[in-house]
Amino acid sequence: xxxxxxxxxxVATILDRAAIEPGAPENLRVLTALDWERLIEGLRxxxxxxxVGLFIDRGRVYLLLRCGEAxxxxxxALNEGTYCAVSSARPEAAWYERLAHxxxxxxxxxxxxxxxxxxxxxxxxxxxWPGFRDAPGNGEYQIGLGPVGGLIAAPYHRHxxxxxxxxVATEHRFGYTHRGVLRLIAGQSPRAAxxxxxxxxxxxxxxxxxxxxxxxxxxxxxxxPLHIEEMRGKMLAxxxxxxxxxxxxxxxxxxxxxxxxxxLVTLRGTIAxxxxxxxxxxxxxxxxxxxxxxxxPDLSAWPVLSDVLNDVDTVTRPLGGWSMRKRFGSNAxxxxxxxxxxxxxxKEACNAPWHRDAEPTAVPLPDHDGFGMGAVVSAxxxxxxxxxxxxxxxxxxxxxxxxxxxxxxxxxxxKFMRIDDFLxxxxxxxxxxxxxxx
Amino acid sequence: MTQSKKRSxxxxxxxxxxxxxxxTLLGRSLAIRHVDAGSCGGxxxxxxxxxLMWDHLGRHGICMVDDPRWADIxxxxxxxxxxxxxxxxxxxxxxxxxxxxxxxxxxAVDGGIFKSSSSVLGGAGAILPVDLVISGCPPSPxxxxxxLLAVLDANRVPSAPGSPAGRL
Ligand code: SF4
Numbered sequence: 001x002x003x004x005x006x007x008x009x010x011v012a013t014i015l016d017r018a019a020i021e022p023g024a025p026e027n028l029r030v031l032t033a034l035d036w037e038r039l040i041e042g043l044r045x046x047x048x049x050x051x052v053g054l055f056i057d058r059g060r061v062y063l064l065l066r067c068g069e070a071x072x073x074x075x076x077a078l079n080e081g082t083y084c085a086v087s088s089a090r091p092e093a094a095w096y097e098r099l100a101h102x103x104x105x106x107x108x109x110x111x112x113x114x115x116x117x118x119x120x121x122x123x124x125x126x127x128x129w130p131g132f133r134d135a136p137g138n139g140e141y142q143i144g145l146g147p148v149g150g151l152i153a154a155p156y157h158r159h160x161x162x163x164x165x166x167x168v169a170t171e172h173r174f175g176y177t178h179r180g181v182l183r184l185i186a187g188q189s190p191r192a193a194x195x196x197x198x199x200x201x202x203x204x205x206x207x208x209x210x211x212x213x214x215x216x217x218x219x220x221x222x223x224x225p226l227h228i229e230e231m232r233g234k235m236l237a238x239x240x241x242x243x244x245x246x247x248x249x250x251x252x253x254x255x256x257x258x259x260x261x262x263x264l265v266t267l268r269g270t271i272a273x274x275x276x277x278x279x280x281x282x283x284x285x286x287x288x289x290x291x292x293x294x295x296x297p298d299l300s301a302w303p304v305l306s307d308v309l310n311d312v313d314t315v316t317r318p319l320g321g322w323s324m325r326k327r328f329g330s331n332a333x334x335x336x337x338x339x340x341x342x343x344x345x346x347k348e349a350c351n352a353p354w355h356r357d358a359e360p361t362a363v364p365l366p367d368h369d370g371f372g373m374g375a376v377v378s379a380x381x382x383x384x385x386x387x388x389x390x391x392x393x394x395x396x397x398x399x400x401x402x403x404x405x406x407x408x409x410x411x412x413x414x415k416f417m418r419i420d421d422f423l424x425x426x427x428x429x430x431x432x433x434x435x436x437x438x
Numbered sequence: 439m440t441q442s443k444k445r446s447x448x449x450x451x452x453x454x455x456x457x458x459x460x461x462t463l464l465g466r467s468l469a470i471r472h473v474d475a476g477s478c479g480g481x482x483x484x485x486x487x488x489x490l491m492w493d494h495l496g497r498h499g500i501c502m503v504d505d506p507r508w509a510d511i512x513x514x515x516x517x518x519x520x521x522x523x524x525x526x527x528x529x530x531x532x533x534x535x536x537x538x539x540x541x542x543x544x545x546a547v548d549g550g551i552f553k554s555s556s557s558v559l560g561g562a563g564a565i566l567p568v569d570l571v572i573s574g575c576p577p578s579p580x581x582x583x584x585x586l587l588a589v590l591d592a593n594r595v596p597s598a599p600g601s602p603a604g605r606l
Contacts, residue, residue, distance in 0.1 A: 175521055180556055183556070201479065434516075
């Protein structure tokens with residue numbers, strides 16, 4: 001918070017005088033409606049404070065702000081189901097306001113986008129609502145891709161405005177895979193809800209499970225032994241490695257580099273086979289739980305995994321070569337980035353220590369209610385959980401995922417790109433829709 | 439690893455069965471149209487392995503297609519979410535008979551861990567007539583391949599005259 005005080009006087013002053021409700025790792029700052037409005041005003045010119053997420057629970061609006069290293073939760077009561085929109089100061093909040101409206105009915109006043117986010121067909125005659133904003137200009141035409149399309153394609157709809165083969169504008173429509181994850185978790189025990197969290201997004205099974213577990217552990221004032229944190233770190237590195245390889249598989253297949261795609265997918269498949277032996281699951285689902293790990297790793301397959309991880313360097317090396325760079329064109333740096341990340345994660349996984357047999361894999365959760373938050377940087381960006389434990393069950397949870405921000409960044413980047421280049425970049429960068437739709 | 443030997447056995451088995459039975463109803467190929475009806479993406483990861491790791495399947499006539507009119511199998515992954523139910527139905531309606539619906543993964547089998555959510559309709563069976571389910575969360579590539587073998591086995595028995603796709 002020291003950064004905040006020095007660089008952001010107005011916002012810091014408002015947060016400093018807020019009432020406090022206990023929470024971990026940061027207390028909740030409770031604002032009056034007037035101070036909430038002042039805070040939004042202050043955020044307009046405040047560059048040192050970042051927007052992380054926004055959600056509604058039981059008549060209150062929660063705003064997560066990044067202040068230096070810390071993520072600070074701010075809360076204010078709704079006024080007859082409404083609150084002053086954050087998107088008027090921070091456009092990136094628009095998605096969260098739309099999502100909050102669809103999930104709770106709360107209205108963000110003076111929001112800069114009032115379309116539904118995931119409630120498809122909820123407004124107007126058009127079952128494919130929300131509608132798109134861009135109208136084609138002179139000589140331009142529009143096409144829609146998805147939600148069903150391609151060979152193995154993620155279910156979202158992409159609306160492209162084109163001039164010849166140049167992209168003029170891109171919009172995404174999400175919500176197709178909405179599974180009611182947040183409502184499903186509420187009311188569950190911390191242990192039971194971990195299974196749902198692990199199944200939100202296949203490219204972040206471990207990341208979701210760890211972020212969720214950290215939030216529960218913070219809420220229940222549970223501290224973990226170092227070796228459990230180290231084990232989780234190793235699993236996160238293994239997930240980063242396999243996700244990076246899969247991104248490269250899809251991209252290599254998209255540019256017709258079939259042999260490379262097959263080598264990469266075989267490598268990833270072998271890693272998954274060994275992970276199944278070690279953790280009992282190919283994607284390491286249901287291993288991380290609040291309080292530790294549900295599974296004691298079977299290290300008999302570690303030598304095989306170690307060998308395979310050493311192969312990551314060799315198999316990803318052609319991506320740096322001239323012929324591959326030519327195939328990837330303007331996206332070569334993105335492909336190279338995934339290759340570097342795969343190699344780095346493989347090395348990290350190899351170097352991190354395994355815990356010894358005598359050490360416990362979990363500690364009991366204290367019988368303690370409260371508000372807690374946990375975060376993890378996944379292969380696609382920050383995953384952040386905020387939840388409240390009441391009477392031993394999850395009273396509410398909200399999850400910030402990187403998908404909507406990545407989609408918005410892709411929309412901005414698409415302008416004036418050739419459509420083929422844009423679609424390839426999307427193959428490289430777009431996270432699974434399920435993490436966005438929740 | 440021994441696993442890869444098992445896999446190549448499975449592939450050979452599939453290729454042999456396709457040669458023996460494929461012409462009965464499906465012609466010489468097995469074309470698969472995939473629809474993600476509300477998946478976390480895990481089943482797709484394994485499906486990707488099936489299509490690329492065993493790329494020689496393609497040489498023997500088993501392939502993924504993006505047009506349902508060319509497809510013999512509609513392969514569904516994920517829960518049946520309200521937002522995608524109609525797309526899945528339209529996909530099946532566009533497929534010529536005989537056609538099969540295969541539900542892959544626990545979510546598609548019965549809604550899996552999400553079955554009690556009010557936002558999902560259930561598994562693939564809630565919106566389509568399913569011929570075969572392949573359980574697992576996610577099922578391994580070997581399991582998916584085994585499931586496809588079962589489709590070919592099922593296809594060995596010709597349907598009654600007049601109802602070329604009686605089971606659908
Ligand atoms: S069955 Fe498992 S892996 Fe497949 S979509 Fe459902 S949760 Fe994901």
